[in-house]
Amino acid sequence: MPTIQVAQFPVSSDFQAAPQKFASSLDIIKTADGHIRFAPLSYYGVQVEDEKNAYFISGDNCRCTVWESYEHHAKLIAEPSYKTLIESLRPATADSTKFSRHHIDISTDALTALSSPATEIVVFTLKNGAGDADAMAPLMEELKAGLDAAVGAHPPCFFGQGREEKNKFVLVVGWDTVAAHWEAVKEGTSLHATVQKIAAIADIGIGHSLLKAS
Structure with a gap:
């Protein structure tokens, strides 16, 4: 894989x-x-x-x-x-x-997200005692489905559980702009609701970059 x-x-x-x-x-x-x-x-x-x-x-x-x-x-x-x-x-x-x-x-194409005009990189770290990988996996699938359908997204996004640290999941999403990401997950959206469910069991570290290939 x-x-x-x-x-x-x-x-x-x-x-x-x-x-x-x-x-x-x-x-x-x-x-x-x-x-x-x-x-x-x-x-x-x-x-x-x-x-x-x-x-x-x-x-x-x-x-x-x-x-x-x-x-x-x-x-x-x-x-x-x-x-x-x-x-x-x-x-x-x-x-x-x-x-x-x-x-x-990963099991999906990575190049689309990495070569998008803006790329979102998220590291989720499971909170002690709040959940485990089995609880996280379906929530990540729910998040992926919502992100791939979002306005301004460049699907497919991809995610995976860390090989070195099993309490971490990494998500990478391509976007037209950074602003498009924040609009897609703003309060009141279904994506925001999914993120809130994940936030209950994991700490979330988000960053964006305008990546270049070498």
Whole structure:
């Protein structure tokens, strides 16, 4: 099953000044076993809400790469060349201790959401004692269905449970604009009601980015 990696970290002034210069550091991934070569290598961009955090997606810096499986990417991480890659990207982050990475398995196309004019990235973290993954899954499906039908959305959106941290779910949605997202989930809408049900059992961290492919 295809796997998406979403890494997040606060960006340095070097990255803010010239984010494109770090894209060439990722050439090593292009020849890695299991990387889906028809897809652009990755997507990056500063967070709309706080440009001190870039994503190589939102609020932080996030890299997204499509893999044939989680195991293929794990194999690359174990290679000595991967350490060289990480060192070359280190100047892009303001604080390496705040680096986080999520792998999620997906069953739908990821490129539409990632290449949309605006991309929403959400991390849901289950609250202690408030619910579990079995309770979260149907709510995420309900949310996905509503988002895919929303005005201004670029379906399909996609989500998955974290491979490393089972209490986390990551959602990625494409939009015409950031404003279109907030209009779709405003109070009084069915999507708002779904989000409120999820908020009862999970903390929600939302960010947006105008991503670029590299």
